Amino acid sequence: MIGRVAVGAALVLATVSGCASGDTEESTLTVFAAASLKSVFTGLEKDFESANPGVDVQFSFAGSSDLAAQLQAGAPADVFASADQTTMDKAVQSGRITAAPTTFATNVLTLVTAPGNPKGITGINDLADATVVVCAPQVPCGRATKKVADAAGATLRPVSEESSVADVLTKVTSGQADAGFVYVTDAAGAGAKVGVVALPEASAAVNTYPIAVVADSKQSENARKFAELVTGPAGRAALAAAGFGAP
Amino acid sequence: MNTGLPRWLAVPAVIGFALVVLPLAALAAGVEWSRFAELVSTEASRDALWLSLRTASASTVLCLVFGVPMAAVLARARWRGLPVLRALVLLPLVLPPVVGGIALLYTFGRRGLLGEHLEAAGIQIAFSTTAVVLAQTFVALPFLVLTLEGALRTAGSRYEQIAATLGAGPSTVWWRITLPLLRPALISGAVLAFARALGEFGATLTFAGSLQGRTRTLPLEIYLQREADPDAAVALSVVLIIVAVLIVLLAYRRTSPIPGTQLRSGPRAIGAVK
Numbered sequence: 001m002i003g004r005v006a007v008g009a010a011l012v013l014a015t016v017s018g019c020a021s022g023d024t025e026e027s028t029l030t031v032f033a034a035a036s037l038k039s040v041f042t043g044l045e046k047d048f049e050s051a052n053p054g055v056d057v058q059f060s061f062a063g064s065s066d067l068a069a070q071l072q073a074g075a076p077a078d079v080f081a082s083a084d085q086t087t088m089d090k091a092v093q094s095g096r097i098t099a100a101p102t103t104f105a106t107n108v109l110t111l112v113t114a115p116g117n118p119k120g121i122t123g124i125n126d127l128a129d130a131t132v133v134v135c136a137p138q139v140p141c142g143r144a145t146k147k148v149a150d151a152a153g154a155t156l157r158p159v160s161e162e163s164s165v166a167d168v169l170t171k172v173t174s175g176q177a178d179a180g181f182v183y184v185t186d187a188a189g190a191g192a193k194v195g196v197v198a199l200p201e202a203s204a205a206v207n208t209y210p211i212a213v214v215a216d217s218k219q220s221e222n223a224r225k226f227a228e229l230v231t232g233p234a235g236r237a238a239l240a241a242a243g244f245g246a247p
Numbered sequence: 248m249n250t251g252l253p254r255w256l257a258v259p260a261v262i263g264f265a266l267v268v269l270p271l272a273a274l275a276a277g278v279e280w281s282r283f284a285e286l287v288s289t290e291a292s293r294d295a296l297w298l299s300l301r302t303a304s305a306s307t308v309l310c311l312v313f314g315v316p317m318a319a320v321l322a323r324a325r326w327r328g329l330p331v332l333r334a335l336v337l338l339p340l341v342l343p344p345v346v347g348g349i350a351l352l353y354t355f356g357r358r359g360l361l362g363e364h365l366e367a368a369g370i371q372i373a374f375s376t377t378a379v380v381l382a383q384t385f386v387a388l389p390f391l392v393l394t395l396e397g398a399l400r401t402a403g404s405r406y407e408q409i410a411a412t413l414g415a416g417p418s419t420v421w422w423r424i425t426l427p428l429l430r431p432a433l434i435s436g437a438v439l440a441f442a443r444a445l446g447e448f449g450a451t452l453t454f455a456g457s458l459q460g461r462t463r464t465l466p467l468e469i470y471l472q473r474e475a476d477p478d479a480a481v482a483l484s485v486v487l488i489i490v491a492v493l494i495v496l497l498a499y500r501r502t503s504p505i506p507g508t509q510l511r512s513g514p515r516a517i518g519a520v521k
Contacts, residue, residue, distance in 0.1 A: 065474050131357075131374065133456065138475030159374035160456025161463075163471050167452065175358040176373050 028056045029222045032067040034083035040238045071096045078223040081211040084140045088210040101210035104231045106245035107183045108202040112172050113195040119178045124152045130178035133171045136161035144205035145181045151204035188243035277481050286482035294460045295468035303444035306383035310391045310440040318395035340389045344449020351454040378455035379462050383444035390439040398432030438498035442491050
């Protein structure tokens with residue numbers, strides 16, 4: 001009986017691990033990238049794979065901090081692109097990044113309003129009577145929001161401090177909130193679902209995006225090529241189209 | 248000792264227990280115990296714990312108020328659509344939390360089905376503690392309903408029928424016979440609902456938002472701290488687990504089956520429904 005159970009357990013484990021090991025071919029390039037880079041990077045994937053036949057690019061998009069924590073825990077990756085310098089510094093400290101990271105894009109905040117801007121908001125000082133949602137000060141977009149509000153001399157009274165930009169954006173697109181602070185790239189991605197109010201004070205908090213090759217990458221040549229694609233003219237054009245600023 | 252169970256059952260059972268217990272032990276081992284008190288006693292942490300206890304209590308009361316009649320209808324009513332209704336009541340158990348949150352948003356949000364009219368009447372649910380309670384009630388209700396329905400079915404209606412033949416009206420039977428018989432199941436169902444409400448995360452974040460002291464419950468605080476101070480997140484996780492375990496232990500010790508009542512409670516009742 002024990003034998004039969006053991007065989008069953010072995011079969012289950014083999015099935016599970018089989019799925020996992022199928023992805024680790026020699027020609028797979030694993031890119032860890034901040035969630036905000038998703039549309040740009042998936043667009044660049046086709047360029048890269050046609051220029052480098054036989055290489056399959058696999059992305060892991062998540063919050064930069066999550067990715068840095070996964071790297072620190074030993075997750076296999078070849079390239080890391082972070083949404084801020086602080087998080088890249090953490091990855092460098094953990095020893096997984098040895099080459100100097102290259103800054104390839106910048107992002108700034110903007111004010112988005114619910115569709116049709118029912119409260120007629122034109123700037124950061126019109127928010128007194130509006131339902132405002134921001135990122136919590138513990139996360140990067142929240143820190144940036146605080147800097148921008150300070151630069152404008154405004155005190156924000158948010159009804160909610162969310163954990164991610166995406167959560168702020170959905171509260172605004174759904175009309176749940178009148179206004180929220182998100183990155184210009186998020187606003188561009190949301191299209192007509194939000195109204196955009198430019199923030200002259202946004203320059204007080206400019207986010208930089210660094211990219212680097214992971215130290216123990218078995219695909220360091222391909223990883224370097226991918227980083228070059230992102231920092232090169234094609235990458236620059238794609239990033240600009242999504243609303244990212246030049247480094 | 249021969250317990251009557253095949254011995255080989257112990258192997259998968261031990262692996263199963265390890266799967267549940269090991270991560271909890273690993274979490275406890277990951278706590279910086281020297282800083283524990285400091286990490287869990289910040290104002291934000293205390294606000295989150297207090298809010299969680301208050302909202303989970305309120306949700307449990309709502310679950311009892313609505314869930315007990317729902318269970319009675321499901322167990323005793325004769326109606327062809329009942330299986331469909333039961334499946335719908337069960338749904339929050341299997342829905343991804345974020346889906347529950349979106350559904351609540353489309354119902355009670357500022358532009359929601361009911362929310363629009365409530366907003367016009369001056370009642371604001373969005374971003375309020377009420378929204379947290381609604382989210383928790385939505386996900387916790389099935390636990391209470393299923394526990395009670397199972398108990399009602401297993402108990403049968405012999406006592407009720409006898410009481411009725413002796414001249415008691417339906418309300419008297421309900422208050423004097425049915426509810427007292429259900430006491431153990433009521434307690435365990437309420438405890439399950441409370442524990443589920445305490446752990447609610449996705450629907451709250453999606454629907455209610457996150458603001459210290461108003462909508463940021465303990466699970467939301469843990470999620471936020473994970474980004475800023477992972478040590479605090481681990482410490483708060485342990486607090487949440489301790490609270491949940493204490494409550495479940497307390498209630499299940501009291502609800503061991505009383506001889507003669509033939510009532511079942513807790514997970515066994517859920518099993519009985521399936």
